[in-house]
Amino acid sequence: MANARGVPGTDKVAYMDNVAAVAGDYKRQLLDLLNLEPGLSVLDLGCGPGADIPAMAEAVTTSGRVVGVDIEPRMVEVASARFRGRPEVEVLLSDGHALPFEDATFDRARTDRALQHVADPAAVLAELLRVLKPGGLLRVGEPDWDATVVDGDLETNRAFNRFICADIVRNxxxxxxxxRLARAAGFEVESVHTTAPVFRDFTEADKVFLFSRNTERAIRAGFLERPEGERWLAELRAGDFLATPLVFLLAARKPS
Known part of the structure; x- marks a missing residue:
């Protein structure tokens, strides 16, 4: 569910860690779909500060290998420090559009909330197909920001979503x-699931959705009038809060 555009430096690491902490249910679903076993090699594309790597490393054990890649040097720096002394874990600086691996390197590949930010999701999926072994599994988790539900004024919720879709999240x-994109890249699609984590506490939700920051941005960008935006935000902070994002979980396989 991460939407960290504009979150600076160290704050972005904390933001990514916090999203990982509050998104446990869908992350467990994504992990279960990977069907990890000792000795397998796993690629984590867009690994951020490495919050999801420990569970994968535990599943493949020291006989396996987990490689995290991220395009942001700060994320790679933090994740590398966290796994120093763990020879089964490697973290690399890399662009998902041109991965630094030979064909058919990995048994498994996952990407969680990374395709929403890349320039060309189809090209990244093609790279993931290339580096997977025949029969290798791909697991993807991605939100659909146009479907974010916030209890309160419906039209303001819709305007907020339009702003996020237009100005904040690339895809x-x-x-x-x-x-559709996975099939076009050459994958066999095994299943598609959805999950919708429910947030009932505004303070916790604000750390993920950045309601306070992004409502002000939506006002400045002209998607919301200031009175309605400020009223909506005040009601969210004071009321019986509920918000939920829609997250898609894709299970696909490289043909044997």
């Missing part, structure tokens, strides 16, 4: 497009 509706 804001990537979730619903995953099966």
């Amino acid at each position: 804001a509706t990537i979730g619903r497009r995953l099966p």
